[in-house]
Amino acid sequence: MKSFEIDFSLLPVTDVAYIMYANADWSNCFWMDGNEYPVKATTAEITGPGEYTVGLEFDEEAQGLAFTALGIVTGEKTFNGYFIDITGIKVNGEAIEVGKGYTSSDDGVEMRENIYNEWVSDLPADARRADGDLEGASPIIVDKEAFASVKTLEITFNFIYGKPVVKDAAAPLTQEEADALKQNTYHAYIGVQGKDTYVFRNSWDEANYGRDSEEHPEFFGRLTGWDADNNAVDYGGSFVDAEIAGDGEYTVSFTTGDMGMGETADYNMLFVSTDIPSGLVRDGFVTIDNVKVKFGSGATQEYTEVDTEGEYVAIKIIDVYNQSEAPAIVYSVPGANETVAITFTVSNW
Numbered sequence: 001m002k003s004f005e006i007d008f009s010l011l012p013v014t015d016v017a018y019i020m021y022a023n024a025d026w027s028n029c030f031w032m033d034g035n036e037y038p039v040k041a042t043t044a045e046i047t048g049p050g051e052y053t054v055g056l057e058f059d060e061e062a063q064g065l066a067f068t069a070l071g072i073v074t075g076e077k078t079f080n081g082y083f084i085d086i087t088g089i090k091v092n093g094e095a096i097e098v099g100k101g102y103t104s105s106d107d108g109v110e111m112r113e114n115i116y117n118e119w120v121s122d123l124p125a126d127a128r129r130a131d132g133d134l135e136g137a138s139p140i141i142v143d144k145e146a147f148a149s150v151k152t153l154e155i156t157f158n159f160i161y162g163k164p165v166v167k168d169a170a171a172p173l174t175q176e177e178a179d180a181l182k183q184n185t186y187h188a189y190i191g192v193q194g195k196d197t198y199v200f201r202n203s204w205d206e207a208n209y210g211r212d213s214e215e216h217p218e219f220f221g222r223l224t225g226w227d228a229d230n231n232a233v234d235y236g237g238s239f240v241d242a243e244i245a246g247d248g249e250y251t252v253s254f255t256t257g258d259m260g261m262g263e264t265a266d267y268n269m270l271f272v273s274t275d276i277p278s279g280l281v282r283d284g285f286v287t288i289d290n291v292k293v294k295f296g297s298g299a300t301q302e303y304t305e306v307d308t309e310g311e312y313v314a315i316k317i318i319d320v321y322n323q324s325e326a327p328a329i330v331y332s333v334p335g336a337n338e339t340v341a342i343t344f345t346v347s348n349w
Helices: 175-181 217-221 278-282
Strands: 015-022 039-042 044-046 050-063 067-072 083-091 094-096 111-117 149-160 186-194 223-226 232-236 238-240 242-244 248-255 267-277 287-295 312-319 339-347
Touching: 015 039, 015 050, 015 149, 044 050, 067 083, 067 149, 083 111, 175 278, 186 238, 186 248, 186 339, 242 248, 267 278, 267 339, 278 312, 287 312, 312 339
Parallel strands: none
Antiparallel strands: 015 044, 015 067, 039 050, 050 149, 067 111, 083 094, 083 149, 186 242, 186 267, 223 232, 238 248, 248 339, 267 312, 287 339
């Protein structure tokens, strides 16, 4: 078991920049996800405005190009409102022409500038440039032919201060709107991600592996990890989710299979995702509190952090990506056939 009590306010704000990459047949890739790839990555520690350089050196030449972008792992949180401006790209040591890009984020956490992204057809709503001029900005700023055979890739960029982006606050619900929403039945789902193995169950509304995923619907009904070649591995396990239709105490849980969560002693995430509209809790029409968590045969502990920033209410227990400080609880990662349970109270329904 492990206990954390860290004053994160005393730590300097830093982040990590890197190159996301996938060659033509996705056999030669790099992602900042903890997995091993046949490439040596040079990352950059981001400490604030300035010029930075990142790079990739492939074990074998990467043939063709499917996708590449420059990313800052949690940049939308650590440096909210800043801008990435790619000023130079070298392929195999030779400078290539760079077009006009923009800064954006797919998930509100990781900041990026797309370099070659065929999947984006229109500028996203959060696209921004330091000069304010998005005319002609594109998710494709290089000639694909320059990446026919890549041994080394180097990118230099300026990281530019920008005023923090303040999202428009949602209009408060009226009593009539809240009463109508309370007529529905909602759901709560436990979610988890291991630190070293990335064994996971995502939030119900996550597009790729959530409840309604068309490509991988099986992932939501089991624990899933990845092998050394980035292939999905079925870790088994089972889940107890909850239907919510009024006041009461509710419990969600997961029980591992024979593989446990693999060789990891830590979590990246442990949470409850719900389809309850955030406004019901944020605007005071419903209360969610008295959150308790039980790891295996350990003692029941209390830790309440209810998140209403997104469209739906979530309960955070552990979230290394978005929590400003670690929860003051003692936790353990379950071994084979062990259970983790989260209980909470809903009132004022």
